Amino acid sequence: MAKSDIDRLYKILQKPERLIVGLMSGTSLDGLDIALCRIANNGIQTEASVLKFESVSYDEPFKKEIRKIFAKKEGSIEELCLLNAEIGIIHADLVLKTLTKWSFPKENVDLIASHGQTIFHSPKRLHQLKDYPDATLQIGDGDHVAYRTGIITVSDFRQKHVAAGGEGAPLAHIGDYLLFSSVDENRVMLNIGGISNFTFLPKNGDVNKVVSTDCGPGNTLIDALTRRDFNVAFDRDAKLALSGKLVDALLEKMLAHPFFTENPPKTTGPELFNISFIEESLRKFNQPVSSLDLLATVTMLSARSIADAIKKICKEGAVYVSGGGASNPLIMDSLRKLLPGLAVSNLSSLGYNADAKEALLFAILANEAVAGESFSSTIPTMGKISFPA
Numbered sequence: 001m002a003k004s005d006i007d008r009l010y011k012i013l014q015k016p017e018r019l020i021v022g023l024m025s026g027t028s029l030d031g032l033d034i035a036l037c038r039i040a041n042n043g044i045q046t047e048a049s050v051l052k053f054e055s056v057s058y059d060e061p062f063k064k065e066i067r068k069i070f071a072k073k074e075g076s077i078e079e080l081c082l083l084n085a086e087i088g089i090i091h092a093d094l095v096l097k098t099l100t101k102w103s104f105p106k107e108n109v110d111l112i113a114s115h116g117q118t119i120f121h122s123p124k125r126l127h128q129l130k131d132y133p134d135a136t137l138q139i140g141d142g143d144h145v146a147y148r149t150g151i152i153t154v155s156d157f158r159q160k161h162v163a164a165g166g167e168g169a170p171l172a173h174i175g176d177y178l179l180f181s182s183v184d185e186n187r188v189m190l191n192i193g194g195i196s197n198f199t200f201l202p203k204n205g206d207v208n209k210v211v212s213t214d215c216g217p218g219n220t221l222i223d224a225l226t227r228r229d230f231n232v233a234f235d236r237d238a239k240l241a242l243s244g245k246l247v248d249a250l251l252e253k254m255l256a257h258p259f260f261t262e263n264p265p266k267t268t269g270p271e272l273f274n275i276s277f278i279e280e281s282l283r284k285f286n287q288p289v290s291s292l293d294l295l296a297t298v299t300m301l302s303a304r305s306i307a308d309a310i311k312k313i314c315k316e317g318a319v320y321v322s323g324g325g326a327s328n329p330l331i332m333d334s335l336r337k338l339l340p341g342l343a344v345s346n347l348s349s350l351g352y353n354a355d356a357k358e359a360l361l362f363a364i365l366a367n368e369a370v371a372g373e374s375f376s377s378t379i380p381t382m383g384k385i386s387f388p389a
């Protein structure tokens with residue numbers, strides 16, 4: 001860290017608006033979402049827009065490398081160490097490449113907000129080891145990103161949330177509250193990524209009534225099955241699931257898992273919802289199920305677990321859906337049927353790109369980290385600052 005960097009940061013935090021590149025690499029391991037965001041002010045005055053967005057796919061060897069340790073209880077510590085640096089370097093290079101593609105000079109970017117790659121999410125509810133705290137780990141070190149890009153980088157947002165008594169997730173509610181609260185509509189901001197999660201924003205704007213929680217598997221089980229049984233990365237437009245049949249009794253067995261009955265807020269990950277979860281459910285069901293019917297049933301598990309979680313919190317208002325699952329017609333149509341009191345639409349109906357939302361939300365967290373104040377003792381500002389020099 002050099003004095004010039006501190007001076008630069010000081011100037012950035014005094015600006016009325018900042019240009020922040022938000023980076024999100026989620027649990028689907030499909031690629032890196034890169035959003036160039038303009039963010040004015042901070043806190044409840046925040047105004048944000050996405051100027052440019054690109055989702056850069058990871059190549060198969062890189063996905064394979066991450067999968068060696070992703071959400072696994074056991075693996076190579078060497079691999080973890082190497083990937084921490086490698087992911088930082090790859091993310092930095094993807095930012096540089098994308099800025100060049102946009103013909104946007106990197107000198108004009110104030111900050112990078114880098115989520116990193118979640119490698120293991122281990123809240124107490126999952127590990128159940130009484131002598132250990134809630135824990136979560138994101139890698140792709142921010143110093144690599146800052147050094148390689150020359151841009152001040154805010155990263156590793158989740159640790160402070162855990163330090164302040166949270167599970168390290170969801171963090172979306174902060175940006176959701178700042179951007180999407182409405183005086184005349186109850187809003188559910190639903191993201192269907194690998195894991196599904198939502199923020200409930202009551203129409204009176206009362207921050208104390210905001211609820212934010214994971215619901216369960218979004219696309220993660222669907223992707224795991226299409227990879228295993230059909231050798232494709234995901235079920236585009238639910239074509240495969242739509243040609244299978246829902247096996248009701250198996251769905252009920254899956255929904256009997258205690259995660260679904262626990263009250264929100266709660267978080268989870270592919271550490272729980274993975275192929276072993278499906279195999280265990282099939283073992284309990286003890287009847288043969290075809291691959292297509294299994295996929296149809298697992299797709300309905302996503303829709304049902306989301307709808308059940310929302311119904312507990314909000315019965316009337318609107319649901320705005322983002323994340324890759326918003327492009328799954330079987331999930332979207334099922335949500336509309338299961339939530340008759342709520343108008344379900346894509347986040348684009350509020351003028352925001354559904355795929356860019358999570359990267360934008362982390363840009364907002366970085367903006368708060370440099371220019372904001374804690375919302376409360378349990379919602380502090382989050383993120384660590386890395387300097388290029």
Ligand SMILES: Nc1ncnc2c1ncn2[C@@H]1O[C@H](COP(=O)(O)OP(=O)(O)OP(=O)(O)O)[C@@H](O)[C@H]1O
Nearest residue numbers: 026027028193194195219234236237323324325327
């Ligand atoms: N056209 C489509 N039809 C069906 N599913 C789709 C479509 N497009 C994307 N998806 C699903 O969305 C997934 C990617 O979602 P997304 O990028 O939101 O996840 P993520 O950000 O990695 O997850 P998380 O939010 O849990 O961290 C894909 O793996 C796929 O399952």
Ligand SMILES: CC(=O)N[C@H]1[C@@H]2OC[C@@H](O2)[C@@H](O)[C@@H]1O[C@H](C)C(=O)O
Nearest residue numbers: 118121169170171172195197214358
């Ligand atoms: C530990 C972790 O990376 N969790 C992610 C994941 O993806 C969706 C869901 O599980 C959510 O809890 C979280 O991401 C979003 C962006 C959040 O923190 O709000």
